[in-house]
Amino acid sequence: MAEPQFDELIHPSTRLSIVALLAAADWVDFGFVRDRLDLSDSALSKQFATLEEAGYVATERLLVNRRRRVRVRLTDAGRRAFDGHVAALQQIVATADQTVSR
Amino acid sequence: MPQSIGANDARSALTTVEHSRQQVIDEIDMPRWYWLGLAAGWFGMGVISDFGPGWLALSVVPIFGAVHASVAHRVLSGRKRTSQLSVRAELAGTHIPALVIGFLVALIGVTIAIALLVNADGASHPATIAGAFAAVIVALDGPQLMAAVRRRAARRAGP
Numbered sequence: 001m002a003e004p005q006f007d008e009l010i011h012p013s014t015r016l017s018i019v020a021l022l023a024a025a026d027w028v029d030f031g032f033v034r035d036r037l038d039l040s041d042s043a044l045s046k047q048f049a050t051l052e053e054a055g056y057v058a059t060e061r062l063l064v065n066r067r068r069r070v071r072v073r074l075t076d077a078g079r080r081a082f083d084g085h086v087a088a089l090q091q092i093v094a095t096a097d098q099t100v101s102r
Numbered sequence: 103m104p105q106s107i108g109a110n111d112a113r114s115a116l117t118t119v120e121h122s123r124q125q126v127i128d129e130i131d132m133p134r135w136y137w138l139g140l141a142a143g144w145f146g147m148g149v150i151s152d153f154g155p156g157w158l159a160l161s162v163v164p165i166f167g168a169v170h171a172s173v174a175h176r177v178l179s180g181r182k183r184t185s186q187l188s189v190r191a192e193l194a195g196t197h198i199p200a201l202v203i204g205f206l207v208a209l210i211g212v213t214i215a216i217a218l219l220v221n222a223d224g225a226s227h228p229a230t231i232a233g234a235f236a237a238v239i240v241a242l243d244g245p246q247l248m249a250a251v252r253r254r255a256a257r258r259a260g261p
Contacts, residue, residue, distance in 0.1 A: 006107065016115055020122030026181075026188040036125050064185060086119060089112040096109030 005084030030070035131183040137244040141237035148233020
């Protein structure tokens with residue numbers, strides 16, 4: 001279980017969706033994330049740039065079957081931040097549930 | 103921790119996380135061509151056993167096994183249905199190859215049993231009939247097997 005650590009950078013809904021998607025995979029194609037989250041290329045590129053700047057994701061440009069592909073993966077730091085953020089969210093919910101049940 | 107995040111916001115964020123994880127779990131599968139190729143191969147083996155020359159009927163099973171082994175190792179993990187992502191092993195589980203191989207071994211037994219029964223009943227093309235039966239099982243139940251794997255992965259990932 002990760003140490004609860006709320007992460008302001010990950011928390012916005014779109015970014016949280018992206019990071020959660022990446023957390024469940026070894027790597028994900030840029031197009032997969034774009035299609036699943038229904039984002040434009042430029043909007044998704046901006047989100048990846050922010051996450052990459054923070055050291056949370058790494059991108060890799062490849063030529064697969066003569067087509068340019070961009071693969072994105074969560075770095076170890078990104079995975080730790082995501083796990084900590086999820087633990088923090090669970091802690092908030094658990095604390096609220098305990099308060100209600102008292 | 104920011105005070106602005108309430109329990110409802112946290113619940114909503116956890117739902118978002120769960121939704122994203124489910125989208126990846128939905129990708130745990132084998133490519134469709136794998137099951138269709140396997141079904142076609144199984145039926146083909148039956149036909150060749152009944153109608154092909156003796157030397158081919160004898161060598162078709164090891165040839166099929168060798169072709170399957172060379173192709174299957176790339177997709178048997180169930181983590182690379184498409185070239186768009188690779189599902190994490192801890193999410194997909196490491197048991198998928200053993201599960202699929204077990205399914206195929208059981209199917210070999212079923213095919214042989216059906217061929218023997220049909221032959222005992224006096225049918226003229228027992229291997230073809232048994233192969234067709236097994237091919238239908240592969241084409242229909244193979245994807246169902248992977249659907250069960252996805253349901254299990256979703257349960258294990260949990261909320």
